[in-house]
Amino acid sequence: xxxxxxxxxxxxxxxxxxxxxxxxxxxxxxxxxxxxxxxxxxxxxxxxxxxxxxxxxxxxxxxxxxxxxxxxxxxxxxxxxxxxxxxxxxxxxxxxxxxxxxxxxxxxxxxxxxxxxxxxxxxxxxxxxxxxxxxxxxxxxxxxxxxxxxxxxxxxxxxxxxxxxxxxxxxxxxxxxxxxxxxxxxxxxxxx
Amino acid sequence: xxxxxxxxxxxxxxxxxxxxxxxxxxxxxxxxxxxxxxxxxxxxxxxxxxxxxxxxxxxxxxxxxxxxxxxxxxxxxxxxxxxxxxxxxxxxxxxxxxxxxxxxxxxxxxxxxxxxxxxxxxxxxxxxxxxxxxxxx
Numbered sequence: 593x594x595x596x597x598x599x600x601x602x603x604x605x606x607x608x609x610x611x612x613x614x615x616x617x618x619x620x621x622x623x624x625x626x627x628x629x630x631x632x633x634x635x636x637x638x639x640x641x642x643x644x645x646x647x648x649x650x651x652x653x654x655x656x657x658x659x660x661x662x663x664x665x666x667x668x669x670x671x672x673x674x675x676x677x678x679x680x681x682x683x684x685x686x687x688x689x690x691x692x693x694x695x696x697x698x699x700x701x702x703x704x705x706x707x708x709x710x711x712x713x714x715x716x717x718x719x720x721x722x723x724x725x726x727x728x729x730x731x732x733x734x735x736x737x738x739x740x741x742x743x744x745x746x747x748x749x750x751x752x753x754x755x756x757x758x759x760x761x762x763x764x765x766x767x768x769x770x771x772x773x774x775x776x777x778x779x780x781x782x783x784x
Numbered sequence: 785x786x787x788x789x790x791x792x793x794x795x796x797x798x799x800x801x802x803x804x805x806x807x808x809x810x811x812x813x814x815x816x817x818x819x820x821x822x823x824x825x826x827x828x829x830x831x832x833x834x835x836x837x838x839x840x841x842x843x844x845x846x847x848x849x850x851x852x853x854x855x856x857x858x859x860x861x862x863x864x865x866x867x868x869x870x871x872x873x874x875x876x877x878x879x880x881x882x883x884x885x886x887x888x889x890x891x892x893x894x895x896x897x898x899x900x901x902x903x904x905x906x907x908x909x910x911x912x913x914x915x916x917x918x919x920x921x
Binding site: 596600603604617618625630644653655658660663675685711717734735741744747751765766 | 797805824832856
C-alpha cells in the first residue's frame, strides 16, 4: 500500500507537473520560475544599472505569488505529509557518494553541503553562492530554467528550448563527472 | 480572486516537487550519472502530457479563462543564447542541484542555506542584466 509520505512515482509526479503548467496556460500565463529573479532584482532597484530591470512589475505579481505558493507547498509537505526517511538511491550512486565522503542521511539534501553547519564554512558558502550565480546568470541568458524550457518549452515544441535543455545537460554532465569528484571530498572534509 | 489560484497552483507544485524528490540534490546527481530513471520519468512524462494538453488546447481553439485565444509566444531563434546560457545554467544545476523552482521549495522545506543559492542567483541575474548588451543573443 502506497502512502503519501512514500516517494511519489514519476508517473504521478510528471503528469501533475504538466497539469500545473496547463492550468497556468489556461489562466493566460506561461510556466516558468526564473522570471522571478529578474522581478526580484527590479524590486531591489536594479534598474539603476540596466534597462533589463525596467519592467512592468504589475504583470509579474502572479509569478511571485506562484513562487510563494511553492515555498508554502514545500513547508506543508515537509511538516504534514512527511518525507521518506531514506533516499533510496541506486547502489552505484550511493557508493560513489560514499567514496567522496558524502553520506546520505534522512534528508533530501546532503548535510555536508546544505546543513546548518555550512553557515560556518566559508568554502561551502562560496560554493553555494557560486552555484547560485551560475544558475541565475545562465537561466536569464538562456531565457528560462528547467520549468520554462524543459517543461513549458518542450511541451510547446520549441526547438530553442531543446537547445537550452541540451545545454543544461552538457553543463550538468561536466560538473558531475569532472568537477564534483574532486570537489566533494574537499567539501565533506570541511564539514567535519 | 485570481491571485489565490496562482498561490494554489504553486502549492500543488511545491508538494509534488518535494514528495517526488526532484528537488533533491541526490536525485540530480543520480540523473547526471544516468543511474536512475526517476528524474527522466518525471520530466519525460510531464512533457508528454504537456505536449498532448497544449495540442488539444490549441486544436480545439479553446479559449483561456479570460476568453482570449490561447497564444503562446514562440521563443526567439538563436543558438548561442540557448546553448551557452544553458551550459552555464547546467553547471550551476549540477553543482547545487537546484534550479529556480526548487530553490523556493527547499527554502520552504527548511533548508536555510538555500538563501545563499538565492542570493547568488539574484547576483547572477544582475550580472546578466548589466552584461546583456555585450553577449551574443
